[in-house]
Amino acid sequence: MKQLHKPASARRDEEIPMSQNPPYSPKALKHPRSLPRSLNYLLKEQRLLFILVGILIGSTFFIIQPSLSYLWSASSGPRIPRSHSFSGNGESVSLYDRTGVVGYDENYRSKYHNGVGRVPVGIRSKRKRIVVTGGAGFVGSHLVDKLIARGDDVIVIDNFFTGRKENVVHLSGNPRFELIRHDVVEPILLEVDQIYHLACPASPVHYKYNPVKTIKTNVMGTLNMLGLAKRIGARFLLTSTSEVYGDPLEHPQKETYWGHVNPIGVRSCYDEGKRTAETLTMDYHRGAGVEVRIARIFNTYGPRMCLDDGRVVSNFVSQAIRKHPMTVYGDGKQTRSFQYVSDLVDGLVALMESEHIGPFNLGNPGEFTMLELAEVCDLWAPSMIFSYLMMGLESSS
Numbered sequence: 001m002k003q004l005h006k007p008a009s010a011r012r013d014e015e016i017p018m019s020q021n022p023p024y025s026p027k028a029l030k031h032p033r034s035l036p037r038s039l040n041y042l043l044k045e046q047r048l049l050f051i052l053v054g055i056l057i058g059s060t061f062f063i064i065q066p067s068l069s070y071l072w073s074a075s076s077g078p079r080i081p082r083s084h085s086f087s088g089n090g091e092s093v094s095l096y097d098r099t100g101v102v103g104y105d106e107n108y109r110s111k112y113h114n115g116v117g118r119v120p121v122g123i124r125s126k127r128k129r130i131v132v133t134g135g136a137g138f139v140g141s142h143l144v145d146k147l148i149a150r151g152d153d154v155i156v157i158d159n160f161f162t163g164r165k166e167n168v169v170h171l172s173g174n175p176r177f178e179l180i181r182h183d184v185v186e187p188i189l190l191e192v193d194q195i196y197h198l199a200c201p202a203s204p205v206h207y208k209y210n211p212v213k214t215i216k217t218n219v220m221g222t223l224n225m226l227g228l229a230k231r232i233g234a235r236f237l238l239t240s241t242s243e244v245y246g247d248p249l250e251h252p253q254k255e256t257y258w259g260h261v262n263p264i265g266v267r268s269c270y271d272e273g274k275r276t277a278e279t280l281t282m283d284y285h286r287g288a289g290v291e292v293r294i295a296r297i298f299n300t301y302g303p304r305m306c307l308d309d310g311r312v313v314s315n316f317v318s319q320a321i322r323k324h325p326m327t328v329y330g331d332g333k334q335t336r337s338f339q340y341v342s343d344l345v346d347g348l349v350a351l352m353e354s355e356h357i358g359p360f361n362l363g364n365p366g367e368f369t370m371l372e373l374a375e376v377c378d379l380w381a382p383s384m385i386f387s388y389l390m391m392g393l394e395s396s397s
């Protein structure tokens, strides 16, 4: 009865003529009769060696497979924080520059991967990871647009005191854009290559609203961001202001001019706050070797500037549109230069990428008196309504 339930292989063994069976040995008695034949099969023609080599190759593939999939998703997936530029026909192609965000992956893969295989790791170059403090503000949001269009990963930090989510909402679905509600007076730890530090109310109406908070933002906020730059080895750009020159005794103001500033006036929270921020920036450079840039920004206008911003351009334009009298302060003979926001943003990026350390004025060399500006605004009021709508200026009043 026992023999009826033997495995088929055993039955096949019984059918093999005795002459082909291996000679009797005590060892053969200790194991099922099929085992020596299996071993025999394996050992013949170095089959065991081939099996071992196969296992080795398989194991190697599974060990390195996660890093291969990482490299693949780094070039195509939205969750990987950095990616690369590729050089094709001597031309640098940024991941999202040409195709836009939506549908990029498919375009990219069809252009670079179909039938070609993966791009070798060696020819990839890192795209930059950049943090922009105050990136939801008037200037910051335009800067973020430019950096995203260039193909960088951008993290915006904003406490939304003067910044608005509407300024960056169009980027919300972009995998290379991240928005963090955070006040720079508190430390934050991020891994980035560059820091554009814009966070601070810039219009007199806003920075005078809470002067202590304004100077705290300039001092503590700048300290925190410089500390971060030092810790992670990032390049740091401070957006300072033409107001560091105070009521200047020199015209035009060169970067070498030290200014003429009231340390106890109502604007001092901003003027002196930015001067201290510049001091901290240069001290971190000299003392800790941080790569720093300082942009002294002159009066700027353009889309996303609120009509109730409080600066002279938005004040005069809103007054002209509403047919209200223009509020020319003083005798109106004080002069200012006015630059368009996209020119400023180009300047900020160029400065960051340059080797220039120390203050750099960013503004329009042509100056107007406030009386001249008021006349221009009055003259062009009807067309301004259309222009400002086109520029996307919004009034919260």
Ligand SMILES: O=c1ccn([C@@H]2O[C@H](COP(=O)(O)OP(=O)(O)O[C@H]3OC[C@@H](O)[C@H](O)[C@H]3O)[C@@H](O)[C@H]2O)c(=O)[nH]1
Residues within 6 Å of the ligand: 202, 203, 204, 240, 241, 242, 243, 297, 298, 299, 300, 310, 311, 312, 313, 315, 316, 327, 328, 329, 330, 334, 336, 370
């Ligand atoms: O309604 C107004 C507003 C302002 N002004 C005058 O216009 C001139 C320009 O004033 P703004 O408020 O536009 O601002 P400022 O040029 O002093 O500084 C501005 O530009 C440089 C930036 O770095 C500063 O953050 C920003 O406040 C000042 O002389 C001011 O007194 C008016 O005559 N009427």
